[in-house]
Amino acid sequence: MIRALWFFLKLAVVIAAAIWLVEHPGSVRVNMLGYAIETSFTVALLIGLVALGVAALGYRLIRSVLRTPSRIRRHSRARKRERGYRALTQGMVAVAAGDAPTARKMARKADGLLNEPPLTMLLSAQAAQLQGDDRAANEYFTAMLERPETAFLGLRGLLTQAIKTGDRVEALQLARRARALQPNTPWLLATLYDLEARAGDWASAEGTLQQAIQAGAIPTEDGRRHRTVLLLERSFEAERRGRSDNALSHAQSAHDLSPGFVPAAARLARLMVAAGKQKAAAKVVERTWRQSPHPDLADAYREVLGSYDPLTRVKLFEKLLTQAPNHVESHIALARIALEAQLWGEARDHLNRALAIEPSRRLYRLFAELERSERHDEAAARDWMAKAAAAPADPAWTCAPCHAVSQAWGGLCGHCGAFDSLDWKAPTLAVSLMEPGHGHAHAAIAKSPVA
Ligand SMILES: [Zn+2]
Structure with missing residues (x-):
């Protein structure tokens, strides 16, 4: 409605101007190069308007011709970037699918097409990692350290590599930087x-x-x-340090x-x-003992009561x-202490x-000991020992990740160096008994390849 009104208003102005021009005919005279051109003012005005229109059109044409190369x-x-991102996406899919050759090819392609080093470097590093080319992966990750926006990703990559190769000293440094x-x-x-716990840095690990x-x-x-x-x-x-x-x-x-530990x-x-x-x-x-009866506790109790005679x-x-x-465990503990007292x-x-x-195996062994000590009955003892050999293995401090068995409890597995990995359970594999570790001895052990 408003537009229609506006149109009629403009039309009215134009008509009024035309009527005015017809009613007031003027003339224009131009003298140039010996010619004299004379015409009415209305015609001159129209010529002027047409000339202006032609000039504007020409200007737009020239401008568009001049701009074509930059538009191309x-x-x-834009097409290059699009192809680059497509290569990047395909490369990431290849990494996820474990297709190392395609990942590497796409990484190179994306690197050539895109000016996005953070993204292409990460893809290149992951592709190299996937292909088992640790050196190339390390180079990419190290290059990523130089840019603030990729430094953390680079550290994470190097950290993963260091843990994979078992270099825990390097891994600890990288983790602290990250x-x-x-x-x-x-x-x-x-x-x-x-890493701090495995390195025996207990105070830092606690924080x-x-x-x-x-x-x-x-x-x-x-x-x-x-x-x-x-x-x-x-x-x-603290005890080692006096x-x-x-x-x-x-x-x-x-x-x-942990009162029950x-x-x-x-x-x-x-x-x-x-x-x-x-x-x-x-x-x-x-x-x-009320919460967790255990042979190690019975041994500790025997030491606590070390000053008493066997009968006392x-x-x-019996308090246990x-x-x-x-x-x-209560009955086994009492049987052992009674055997010692020859009761x-x-x-x-x-x-x-x-x-x-x-x-259990150790129970049969205690029976054999009783037959030997009390009655010197070697045949009966051998029968019990045969039963012991056939019985399932007794529980022991067993490392959850590597299944190694430790004679005594320790915070670190003496075999694989894992921290807080020992559980009291029957070992599933026949692994030789070993000493558990306490810190400083592990620097060497921790570097040995994980079984
Ligand atoms: Zn272990």
Whole structure:
């Protein structure tokens, strides 16, 4: 409606102007090069308008002709970029599919077409990694360190490579550099904590572990157990340095954190005995026995009661039985201490009760020992030993990742160097017994290839 009005308004103005021109005819006279041109003002005005229109058209034509090359250039640049991104996408798909040759081909193609080093370098590095060309991958990742926008990606790549090749010293350095760039990256915190723990840097590992738990990289329950193990290792370290007060306080913290964790209770009890706190030590073992009866705890209890004569020890061991009356470990512990005191009847009684709960290899061995010691009955002992040989293996401290069995508990697997990897369970593979590690011995072990 408004447009129509506007049109009529313009029309009215034009008509009014035309009428005015007709009513006031003027004339224009031009003298040029000896010619004299005379015409009416209306015609001169029309000629002027046409000339203006032609000039404007000419200008637009010339401008568009002049602009054509740059437009062609722009068009071909856009096509090049499009092809580059297509190559990049195909390369990433090839990486995901594990197709190394295509990934590498597409990486080269994308690199030639695109001016996007961060993207093409990452693809090239991943393609090289996929092809097993670690040196080329390392070169790409190292080149990525030079740009701030790709430095973190480069560090992550180099870190993965270092962990793969087992170079934990290098890996630890790289992880620390990466944390300086991105302090709250969950996977990085979990990796850094593991590297610090494996390197025996217990205090740093404890700090990083705390951050990793806060960042959600490690579940709280697992974190508590890891922290317990770190505290125990700090306790071992303090003892090696002659700081028995620190050794005791770290063991106490570990036990407070996980009261049912056998290695913490056993260690705390031993350190308490060494500090002359025999009664407190006995209490620690008894309380933990209620939750987790375990042969290591029985050994610690025997040391706690080391100053008593064998017969009194048997009497005191009954306190463990009252904590967990129907547990096989309670009866085995009492049978062993009774054997030591040569209380044959009591030993046989507890062995029979243990056998009724759960037969095991070590139980058959204890029967054999009883037959030898009490009756010097070698034939009966051999029968029990034959049964022992046929029985499934007894539980032992077994490394979850590598299945190696340790004679004693330790924070680090003596075979693969993994931290907090030992579980009390029957070994699934026949692996020789080995000493567990405590920190400094691991620098060499940690570098050995993982089985
Ligand atoms: Zn292991």
